[in-house]
Amino acid sequence: HCDSMKTPINDMLNNPYYNWRNYLYSIDKRFISLYFDPQHDTGSVIIDNTDKRKTGKKVQHLSWFYDHSDNSYFTGYQNITAAWSNGRTTIPVDFEFKRGKKKTKHSTCSNYPKKSPAEQRVRFAGEKKTDISIRMIKRAVQRAIPIKYILWDSWFNCSSSLKYITELFEKKDIHLISMLKRGNSKYKYQGKYYDIKELS
Numbered sequence: 001h002c003d004s005m006k007t008p009i010n011d012m013l014n015n016p017y018y019n020w021r022n023y024l025y026s027i028d029k030r031f032i033s034l035y036f037d038p039q040h041d042t043g044s045v046i047i048d049n050t051d052k053r054k055t056g057k058k059v060q061h062l063s064w065f066y067d068h069s070d071n072s073y074f075t076g077y078q079n080i081t082a083a084w085s086n087g088r089t090t091i092p093v094d095f096e097f098k099r100g101k102k103k104t105k106h107s108t109c110s111n112y113p114k115k116s117p118a119e120q121r122v123r124f125a126g127e128k129k130t131d132i133s134i135r136m137i138k139r140a141v142q143r144a145i146p147i148k149y150i151l152w153d154s155w156f157n158c159s160s161s162l163k164y165i166t167e168l169f170e171k172k173d174i175h176l177i178s179m180l181k182r183g184n185s186k187y188k189y190q191g192k193y194y195d196i197k198e199l200s
Contacts, residue, residue: 016112016113016116016117016118016119017113017116017117017118018117019117020117021094021095021117021139024092024093024094024095025093025143027091028084028091028092028093028145029143031091032084032091032145032146035086035088035089036086036146038146041086041087041146042086042087042148042149043084043085043086043145043146043147043148043149044084044085044086044087044147044148044149044150044151045082045083045084045085045093045136045137045140045145045147045149045150045151046082046083046084046085046090046150046151046152047080047081047082047083047133047136047137047150047151047152047156048080048081048083048152048153049078049079049080049081049098049129050078050079050081051065051067051074051076051078051079052076052077052078052079052097053074053075053076054075054076054077055075055076056106057106058106058108059104059106059107059108060107060108060109060110060122061077061099061103061107061108061109061110061122061125062075062076062077062099062103062104062106062107062108063075063076063077063099063100063101063102063103063104063107064100064102064103064104065077065078065100075104077097077098077099077100077125078097078098078100078129079095079096079097079098080095080096080097080098080129080132080133080136081094081095082094082095082133082136082137082140084140084145084147093136093140093145094136094139094140096121096124096125096132096136097121097125098125098127098129098132099125099126110122129155129156130156130157130158130160130161131160133152133156133161134160134161134164137150137164137168141168141172141174147172147174148173148174148175149174149175149176149177150165150168150174150175150176150177151176151177151178152176152178153178153179154178154179154180154181155181156178157178157180157181162176162187166188180196181196182196183196
């Protein structure tokens with residue numbers, strides 16, 4: 001029985017025209033309708049990245065990354081995921097693979113049809129993590145996913161992402177929960193600019 005399902009499943013996984021993001025959203029829409037109570041629940045989107053280590057001589061867009069936790073380099077990708085939570089349950093709502101700037105010696109290129117979802121994935125994988133995260137939030141807002149808070153780590157903070165979050169706060173009352181990087185950056189709050197020491 002398992003063997004009989006192997007071919008159609010592989011065909012679906014290898015289909016460059018299959019839109020996995022829309023498929024995931026259809027599941028999210030049903031899940032949220034069942035488990036979100038707008039009278040009592042608060043929706044949050046949590047964005048984080050996970051290292052995906054991979055080796056091989058013929059792997060598409062295989063890149064080098066630096067692991068800050070153990071101060072070492074590895075080959076593979078980073079998986080950036082946006083998850084929605086109501087405080088009790090959590091479900092992924094978006095995902096993107098991130099490739100590094102430096103490809104490995106045996107890295108191969110892909111040749112997906114132009115404007116296909118697969119080709120779009122490869123193109124977006126080369127962008128900055130901050131740009132990817134902003135695009136994820138924009139899609140969540142456009143799809144009317146209930147969001148009150150956005151949570152992410154400090155390395156997602158930059159001038160463009162914080163500017164977009166400020167616009168979300170002003171237009172839709174969506175708040176950001178995040179640690180701030182130590183440095184000389186200035187952060188705007190209620191019309192005034194503060195450094196990290198003044199906000200601590």
